[in-house]
Amino acid sequence: MTPRPEDAGADAGAVPAVELRGITVEFPGTLANDRVDLTVRRGEVHALMGENGAGKSTLMSVLYGLRRPDAGQVLLDGREVSFASPSEAIAAGLGMVHQSFKLFPSFTVAENVVFAAEPRRFGLTDRGAALRRVAALAEEHGLAVDPAARVGNLPVGVRQRVEILKLLYRGARTLILDEPTAVLTAAEADALFGVLRSLADEGRTVLLVTHKLREVIEGSDAVTVLRDGRVAVRTRTADTSADGIAAAMTGRAVDLDRTHPAGSPGEEVLAVTDLTADGVRGVTLTVRAGEIVGVAGVAGNGQSELVEAVTGLRRVTGGRVTLGGRDLTDATVGERRAAGLAYVPEDRSAVGTAPAATIAENLAMGHHRGPGPFRPARLREHARTLVERFGIKTASTAHPAGSLSGGNLQKLVIGRELAHEAPVLIVEQPTRGVDIGAVQTIHDHLIAHRDAGHALLLVSAELSELRGLADRILVMYEGRVVAQYPRAAADERTLGLAMAGAPADAAAPPSKEAP
Numbered sequence: 001m002t003p004r005p006e007d008a009g010a011d012a013g014a015v016p017a018v019e020l021r022g023i024t025v026e027f028p029g030t031l032a033n034d035r036v037d038l039t040v041r042r043g044e045v046h047a048l049m050g051e052n053g054a055g056k057s058t059l060m061s062v063l064y065g066l067r068r069p070d071a072g073q074v075l076l077d078g079r080e081v082s083f084a085s086p087s088e089a090i091a092a093g094l095g096m097v098h099q100s101f102k103l104f105p106s107f108t109v110a111e112n113v114v115f116a117a118e119p120r121r122f123g124l125t126d127r128g129a130a131l132r133r134v135a136a137l138a139e140e141h142g143l144a145v146d147p148a149a150r151v152g153n154l155p156v157g158v159r160q161r162v163e164i165l166k167l168l169y170r171g172a173r174t175l176i177l178d179e180p181t182a183v184l185t186a187a188e189a190d191a192l193f194g195v196l197r198s199l200a201d202e203g204r205t206v207l208l209v210t211h212k213l214r215e216v217i218e219g220s221d222a223v224t225v226l227r228d229g230r231v232a233v234r235t236r237t238a239d240t241s242a243d244g245i246a247a248a249m250t251g252r253a254v255d256l257d258r259t260h261p262a263g264s265p266g267e268e269v270l271a272v273t274d275l276t277a278d279g280v281r282g283v284t285l286t287v288r289a290g291e292i293v294g295v296a297g298v299a300g301n302g303q304s305e306l307v308e309a310v311t312g313l314r315r316v317t318g319g320r321v322t323l324g325g326r327d328l329t330d331a332t333v334g335e336r337r338a339a340g341l342a343y344v345p346e347d348r349s350a351v352g353t354a355p356a357a358t359i360a361e362n363l364a365m366g367h368h369r370g371p372g373p374f375r376p377a378r379l380r381e382h383a384r385t386l387v388e389r390f391g392i393k394t395a396s397t398a399h400p401a402g403s404l405s406g407g408n409l410q411k412l413v414i415g416r417e418l419a420h421e422a423p424v425l426i427v428e429q430p431t432r433g434v435d436i437g438a439v440q441t442i443h444d445h446l447i448a449h450r451d452a453g454h455a456l457l458l459v460s461a462e463l464s465e466l467r468g469l470a471d472r473i474l475v476m477y478e479g480r481v482v483a484q485y486p487r488a489a490a491d492e493r494t495l496g497l498a499m500a501g502a503p504a505d506a507a508a509p510p511s512k513e514a515p
Helices: 056-063 087-092 109-112 128-141 156-169 186-201 211-221 242-251 303-310 333-339 359-364 376-390 406-419 436-451 465-471 493-499
Strands: 018-027 031-042 043-052 071-076 079-081 094-097 174-178 206-211 220-229 231-235 267-279 280-286 291-296 316-323 341-344 425-428 455-459 473-477 480-486
Touching: 018 043, 018 056, 031 056, 031 071, 031 220, 031 231, 031 333, 043 056, 043 242, 043 280, 056 071, 056 174, 056 206, 056 480, 087 094, 094 156, 094 186, 109 128, 156 174, 174 186, 186 206, 186 211, 206 211, 211 242, 220 242, 220 436, 231 316, 242 436, 267 303, 267 455, 280 291, 280 303, 280 316, 280 333, 280 480, 291 436, 291 465, 291 493, 303 316, 303 341, 303 425, 303 455, 303 473, 333 341, 341 406, 359 376, 359 406, 376 406, 406 425, 436 455, 436 465, 473 493, 480 493
Parallel strands: 043 206, 043 220, 094 174, 174 206, 291 455, 291 473, 341 425, 425 455
Antiparallel strands: 018 031, 018 071, 071 079, 220 231, 267 280, 267 316, 473 480
């Protein structure tokens, strides 16, 4: 299928809201955008798709004034513009939610949302008005968040809602959302798309960068696919399919409905008994060798807090954590890693990597405490091996890790932790912001890790991911494990009811752990 470019707009005769012509951006050793054309009509939800490193985020950085193109033009409503900064783009009616959050952790939600556009009274910031306006905005759009909460204390999923509220507060006419639902549940994502559709119906324009095929098929009017920095396909969404988009992204046929066989659990390796911490209320669970145990729950219900308590990043106030029979309840993070605990955090930038350090140095982290320091040649060889094994796209392992796209940074963290061959791997959101081809690769690596006899505790906002990988699924609600299901019983309705705190007669009660 090779649709005509003019077929991708809602009204081919209207002046486009956004038009990019011949955009070219080159980094050392990489042509990120190669003469890219993009046309987005007013009142349309337009999806921009592509594999990690295909050039999507770079293209949006050009549009939003974060980067100057080496060649090409940017037009808004038919008028050529050249933004020197995001503030100029905002003044022109653009708003953008980034993959990496742009928030002040020490500020409240309301302070972040109204920053640089504060309501005033007698020449001073009217904090009461800010709280009221943000609360009303959050309620209007179904984005549950406490306006008075400190952002630094919020889980990642709630921080994403704050980013979306910032954009809505400023009333942008053209909204750019870069992976906006990466940290949302399916129900939350559906609610967001309801908001986006209503905004488009009002005549605003939504430019959506996402890897999620379901969102594109169900929520967009048109789609443009980039591959290797060039436009591979542009079409009306109604004229394509999930399989067609996946093939355009990867250049090959992709099986979107693969299932993985169940594991063969062995001896208990990780045991958490009546664990209590801030945000965690008496959680008990076990994970055995050769088993993946999934954890489901709406963001903010204790999943992240549980992981932090188990990994030593959050103080435990009660209960026990043991690994291979060894009590690690009071152990440091380093002692837990030395005992055989590997960890992929949900925040790959702030927690999982050192963005200013090189890719090679980040891939060596945790390994450097082994016998003898890494020599430069050994460091480079170790990095080359993992880059090739996990398909990390980079021109050089000497580049800073922060130069990688979000998906490639995720592959770096997962590859590094799998390479430890630790008895227990705790992994949060393993495929967040990762393209469909890389999702399959990461899933294959996790299954292979399980089948090699390792124990995995998997936290994911994607129910399909949990159902496809986990041997058992636990559901958390308000800091507690409220239900547990074997894979065969964990359909989306059952999990969804438990995640919403449904009583035992609506969702099956917690099952006993398998022997």
